[in-house]
Amino acid sequence: MEKASRATAVFNLLSSKTLNIFLLVSGAVYAIMLLAWAVASPNSQVILIANSLPMKLWLTLFVINNLLCMIRFFSIAISSLELDKSEPTIESLKKKRNYITVVSALSAQEVISRLAARFRARGYKTIYNADKTTLRAIRWRLSSLGTLFFHFSLFLIVFGIVISPMLRTQAQAIVAEGDTLSTEQGERLIQVEPKDTKDRMPKFGFTVKKVGARFWKDELLFTDMRATIQPLESEREELVLLTKAWKPTLTTYVTLVGIGYAPLYRLVDDNDVEVESGYVNLAAFPPGIEDSFRLDTIPYIVNVKVFPDFRKDKGKVTNKSHNLKQLGYGISLALGNTTITSRFVRPNESIDVGRFHLSFPKMVYWGQFKIIHNPGLIFIWLGFLAGLTGLVWRLVFFRKDFTAIAVSDKNVQIIHLHLRDDYFPNKAIMDLQDLAKQIERWKSDG
Amino acid sequence: MVETWALSIAVIIYVLAFCFYIAAVVWSSDKLNSVALILSAAAFISQTVSIIARWISTGHPPVFGSFENALAGSWFVILFGLVISKKTPWLKIIGLFTTPMALAIIAFGVGFDSTRFPLTISEQSLWVDLHATFAWFSYSSYTLAFIIAVLILVNAREHLPFLNLPSLGVMDDWLMKYVIFGFVTQTFTLASGAYYEFIVFGTWWRWDPIESMTLASWFLYALFIHLKKSFAWDSRRLSWLAIISMITVIAAYWLMAYFPPGSTFHVFDIGTRVHIN
Numbered sequence: 001m002e003k004a005s006r007a008t009a010v011f012n013l014l015s016s017k018t019l020n021i022f023l024l025v026s027g028a029v030y031a032i033m034l035l036a037w038a039v040a041s042p043n044s045q046v047i048l049i050a051n052s053l054p055m056k057l058w059l060t061l062f063v064i065n066n067l068l069c070m071i072r073f074f075s076i077a078i079s080s081l082e083l084d085k086s087e088p089t090i091e092s093l094k095k096k097r098n099y100i101t102v103v104s105a106l107s108a109q110e111v112i113s114r115l116a117a118r119f120r121a122r123g124y125k126t127i128y129n130a131d132k133t134t135l136r137a138i139r140w141r142l143s144s145l146g147t148l149f150f151h152f153s154l155f156l157i158v159f160g161i162v163i164s165p166m167l168r169t170q171a172q173a174i175v176a177e178g179d180t181l182s183t184e185q186g187e188r189l190i191q192v193e194p195k196d197t198k199d200r201m202p203k204f205g206f207t208v209k210k211v212g213a214r215f216w217k218d219e220l221l222f223t224d225m226r227a228t229i230q231p232l233e234s235e236r237e238e239l240v241l242l243t244k245a246w247k248p249t250l251t252t253y254v255t256l257v258g259i260g261y262a263p264l265y266r267l268v269d270d271n272d273v274e275v276e277s278g279y280v281n282l283a284a285f286p287p288g289i290e291d292s293f294r295l296d297t298i299p300y301i302v303n304v305k306v307f308p309d310f311r312k313d314k315g316k317v318t319n320k321s322h323n324l325k326q327l328g329y330g331i332s333l334a335l336g337n338t339t340i341t342s343r344f345v346r347p348n349e350s351i352d353v354g355r356f357h358l359s360f361p362k363m364v365y366w367g368q369f370k371i372i373h374n375p376g377l378i379f380i381w382l383g384f385l386a387g388l389t390g391l392v393w394r395l396v397f398f399r400k401d402f403t404a405i406a407v408s409d410k411n412v413q414i415i416h417l418h419l420r421d422d423y424f425p426n427k428a429i430m431d432l433q434d435l436a437k438q439i440e441r442w443k444s445d446g
Numbered sequence: 447m448v449e450t451w452a453l454s455i456a457v458i459i460y461v462l463a464f465c466f467y468i469a470a471v472v473w474s475s476d477k478l479n480s481v482a483l484i485l486s487a488a489a490f491i492s493q494t495v496s497i498i499a500r501w502i503s504t505g506h507p508p509v510f511g512s513f514e515n516a517l518a519g520s521w522f523v524i525l526f527g528l529v530i531s532k533k534t535p536w537l538k539i540i541g542l543f544t545t546p547m548a549l550a551i552i553a554f555g556v557g558f559d560s561t562r563f564p565l566t567i568s569e570q571s572l573w574v575d576l577h578a579t580f581a582w583f584s585y586s587s588y589t590l591a592f593i594i595a596v597l598i599l600v601n602a603r604e605h606l607p608f609l610n611l612p613s614l615g616v617m618d619d620w621l622m623k624y625v626i627f628g629f630v631t632q633t634f635t636l637a638s639g640a641y642y643e644f645i646v647f648g649t650w651w652r653w654d655p656i657e658s659m660t661l662a663s664w665f666l667y668a669l670f671i672h673l674k675k676s677f678a679w680d681s682r683r684l685s686w687l688a689i690i691s692m693i694t695v696i697a698a699y700w701l702m703a704y705f706p707p708g709s710t711f712h713v714f715d716i717g718t719r720v721h722i723n
Contacts, residue, residue, distance in 0.1 A: 017677070025669060028669070038658060242646060
């Protein structure tokens with residue numbers, strides 16, 4: 001018996017509205033503390049603190065309180081949805097807050113009919129009694145379901161948060177124009193997070209048709225960065241931006257997060273016979289950074305700097321902007337640590353290496369694609385949607401109940417009016433007073 | 447040119463309108479109040495012209511950067527004030543509060559770089575436009591709730607006949623109305639921001655200082671609604687809560703310009719932006 005009463009006490013505490021208030025206050029305080037940390041510490045540390053034990057404890061209590069509150073108040077919320085079909089009485093109206101009376105010279109039926117027409121025009125559902133002397137008008141009867149919707153949405157979000165680490169995988173891939181990526185080629189997926197989760201990635205692929213970028217003045221601010229891709233097994237091309245993802249599956253997002261240079265190199269001999277060529281993905285962005293690659297035919301390391309919009313001033317090469325306008329390369333060939341030759345070349349120029357000539361006739365961009373697969377997101381997005389729907393449903397389209405009873409008294413009718421408004425009771429009484437004034441003005445001719 | 451002139455004219459007329467609002471209160475004159483209202487509307491039109499001129503020249507809605515945000519913020523505050531003074535006769539004096547607020551916001555904004563710049567790739571999204579617009583709806587609504595809360599508290603301490611305020615109950619309803627509107631729009635701001643953040647950064651919540659502060663204010667306004675509905679708190683205590691909650695909103699929005707570079711990705715000014723890659 002004692003055990004049962006203790007369990008009841010725990011249930012009452014955990015499902016109490018007081019605990020709910022405590023959790024809201026502590027949540028606010030915790031968020032403010034995190035703000036202070038965020039100003040003083042790097043973001044990674046803040047995330048670490050945010051995911052620490054107190055936060056987990058808070059979240060657990062929040063979920064338990066939310067769940068138990070829903071269980072405890074579910075029946076009350078559901079019963080409030082039911083339409084009370086019993087005939088209202090004057091005594092019951094008098095006990096209520098927003099209640100007034102008004103006298104009318106019209107017949108009871110006439111007043112009730114006019115009131116019904118008025119409320120019907122405003123979207124209320126109207127119910128009369130048999131002799132048309134009482135009227136009930138109800139609008140948005142189901143609005144308290146919105147509360148349930150909103151609180152249920154918090155579970156969806158928390159569920160999404162909990163399952164995400166178990167199902168999520170994220171990777172990046174560098175794909176140049178004309179190149180094709182398939183997630184089945186696991187070795188091309190880099191920066192995989194969490195580690196060793198490549199196998200969670202769904203199977204899909206795409207060919208990059210075009211990558212483009214534009215910058216603001218000479219700043220490293222992208223004003224445009226886009227890739228046109230063609231998914232494998234599809235004829236339709238897709239546009240991928242940083243802010244527009246291509247979704248190969250419902251829970252997989254592919255975005256373009258960076259670009260780089262992929263010059264075409266060409267090595268020919270004295271007879272202009274091509275001995276080696278190909279695109280090479282350089283990590284030479286932003287301009288000024290040097291990257292290198294090796295040739296198969298000759299044992300040199302080729303160091304490359306890219307100047308997408310070069311200017312020559314007194315022999316010195318500078319970059320005017322990051323836009324691809326006037327292309328040039330700073331090339332140096334090295335053998336071990338020894339630089340053999342170093343030159344600035346345009347796309348139509350070549351650099352001589354013994355009996356070979358190296359040139360870079362063309363350059364394309366490569367795109368850096370971020371691929372995120374997370375089935376948990378579905379629950380989070382649904383949670384947001386349900387939460388917003390619930391809020392709007394409950395707080396904007398809240399229930400209103402209007403009741404009118406007409407009672408004959410000698411040659412006049414006394415009309416008893418009541419309007420229930422969950423959120424704005426004072427406005428409701430003003431609305432009733434306005435309505436009463438109109439009823440007083442009503443004449444029998446309409 | 448048009449942008450600067452129109453804004454300067456707007457500022458001058460706002461100052462004039464504010465003076466008329468003060469005079470209307472001092473002399474309890476409806477006529478002076480009407481003049482103040484007309485002046486506010488004229489200044490608002492001039493500011494709208496300035497905003498449109500900037501929008502056309504930059505090619506994007508002016509809600510990016512501290513300067514543009516101040517333009518948008520003050521515009522929303524005045525807009526709400528004008529609509530409310532038209533729809534709610536007892537709040538016709540609201541310009542007494544909204545015009546100095548708008549002036550303060552503009553004064554804050556002009557301290558920042560007003561260079562016109564195109565949007566960077568991370569800002570070119572309908573989601574960020576919606577996020578910023580709804581944030582302004584929410585902040586403006588909370589501002590009006592704050593003003594009503596102050597009126598409730600001041601009126602409770604000392605009756606202010608010249609303001610011709612309605613009953614406490616009516617003011618209480620309006621306080622709740624603006625909190626509800628602010629809360630719903632702030633929830634949309636949070637949700638749209640989370641989705642946008644996921645698309646750009648791959649994570650929908652990063653405990654950025656602005657996020658933390660917005661979450662704190664969201665909790666406080668949720669607390670307001672719960673205390674009102676479940677605990678039937680009276681207007682005076684709720685007014686205090688509305689004022690405290692407003693501090694978190696102000697902190698979330700106005701302090702962000704002063705956060706150390708790199709501490710937040712709600713980076714608004716061009717000089718402090720970082721390469722996305």
